[in-house]
Amino acid sequence: MKTIVFTGGGSAGHVTPNLALMNKLRQLGWEVRYIGSATGIEKDIIEREGVPYYPISSGKLRRYFDLQNFKDPFRVIKGVYESYRLLRRLKPAIVFSKGGFVSVPVVLGSRMNKIPVIIHESDMTPGLANKISIPFATKVCVTFPESMQHVQNQKAILTGLPIREGILNGKASKGYHLCDFHSQKPVILIMGGSLGSQVINQAVRDNLDRLLAQFQIVHICGNGNVSQDLSGKRGYKQFEYISDELPDVMAMSDLVISRAGATSIYEFLLLEKPMLLIPLSLQASRGDQILNAKSFQKAGYADVLPEEELTSESLAERVETLYVNCEAYKKAMSSRFETNAVETIVKLIEMYS
Numbered sequence: 001m002k003t004i005v006f007t008g009g010g011s012a013g014h015v016t017p018n019l020a021l022m023n024k025l026r027q028l029g030w031e032v033r034y035i036g037s038a039t040g041i042e043k044d045i046i047e048r049e050g051v052p053y054y055p056i057s058s059g060k061l062r063r064y065f066d067l068q069n070f071k072d073p074f075r076v077i078k079g080v081y082e083s084y085r086l087l088r089r090l091k092p093a094i095v096f097s098k099g100g101f102v103s104v105p106v107v108l109g110s111r112m113n114k115i116p117v118i119i120h121e122s123d124m125t126p127g128l129a130n131k132i133s134i135p136f137a138t139k140v141c142v143t144f145p146e147s148m149q150h151v152q153n154q155k156a157i158l159t160g161l162p163i164r165e166g167i168l169n170g171k172a173s174k175g176y177h178l179c180d181f182h183s184q185k186p187v188i189l190i191m192g193g194s195l196g197s198q199v200i201n202q203a204v205r206d207n208l209d210r211l212l213a214q215f216q217i218v219h220i221c222g223n224g225n226v227s228q229d230l231s232g233k234r235g236y237k238q239f240e241y242i243s244d245e246l247p248d249v250m251a252m253s254d255l256v257i258s259r260a261g262a263t264s265i266y267e268f269l270l271l272e273k274p275m276l277l278i279p280l281s282l283q284a285s286r287g288d289q290i291l292n293a294k295s296f297q298k299a300g301y302a303d304v305l306p307e308e309e310l311t312s313e314s315l316a317e318r319v320e321t322l323y324v325n326c327e328a329y330k331k332a333m334s335s336r337f338e339t340n341a342v343e344t345i346v347k348l349i350e351m352y353s
Helices: 016-027 041-048 072-090 103-112 128-136 145-150 165-169 172-179 198-206 208-212 246-252 262-270 288-299 312-324 326-334 341-352
Strands: 003-007 031-037 053-056 094-097 117-121 139-142 156-158 187-191 216-220 236-239 255-258 275-277 302-304
Touching: 003 016, 003 072, 003 103, 016 031, 016 341, 031 041, 031 072, 041 053, 053 072, 072 103, 094 103, 094 341, 103 117, 103 128, 117 128, 117 341, 139 145, 139 341, 145 156, 165 246, 165 262, 172 216, 172 246, 187 246, 198 208, 198 216, 198 312, 208 216, 208 312, 255 262, 255 312, 262 275, 262 288, 275 288, 275 312, 288 302, 302 312, 312 326
Parallel strands: 003 031, 003 094, 031 053, 094 117, 117 139, 139 156, 187 216, 187 255, 216 236, 255 275, 275 302
Antiparallel strands: none
16 A cells, blocks of 8 residues: 655645545545644644644745744754654655645655655746755646746646545535525625635725625635624625535635635636636735736636725626626636546656655
8 A cells, every 4th residue: 555645835725735636545545644834724624634644843935034034944954854754754655745835844855765756836836835846856737837837848747726526516505504695696705815815805895785785795704804793794694714614605606706826716717606816916925826817817717806906996896897797707617628637646646656
């Protein structure tokens, strides 16, 4: 029986694609293990799946000045040593990395143990962690066709993004029941990323009555961001976070307002949900979400509202226009060419292990 070690963390987008692959590999008889950080979001997600989890020391790869930048290289070195020893003990046939700062020590530890590594990059251009790791990888799976030019040609493989099967199995009726909604009025799903988005939350609430005149709204607003003043308002349901019920909420929704993280927007694409994307600005990110959003806009899957142009008025206008044109967006999404990313990546794992 072969063993595979997964790594990746820092955000839910670095973890959830791993879940789709882990489930498939376990069905095929693989032993699955996970190496992540001691305090990252990945720890809780993976432990809920019943997968053995091994924490290591890791430093954040910052692009800005911070006193922690002087300490973190030592944490990374410690993490490499810990990964090296862990991998010698676990003896995996292969390591699969989804990126994020915790993955760098694991990839380096794999190289020192001569264990093959497959990396997956969700965004259009590789993040800093994957840029460091790519030279040590056997193959690099990418999500967007445009990404091929950013990775060494002999390593890059266009696979798409692994999506959890459960996302496709949502029941709209359960979503209506959860939110106390009905099916006679369209539903907007609003998501601001793992931690929520204050600017999106505020823009929605500042024009809520106008939006509720035409739509019902389920708002995943992030930890601590539920407005008590709006609690119980008819047609408006707030959640800090949704996990198990998310497929049902997605199935119920007619439109989506979202950030442009690759994992989320590919799930919406698979479900053929017209999107209004509000990517993180360059002030708050390296610009990967802006590129993701532009790619989806070019393909006809989404409209894009830059954060710099976001107001309560512009949000309401763009949502109304999106709804008027939703059939055109659905047609573009239904006619896309899409590979089965899980099957493609599992074949690569079996080939190189």
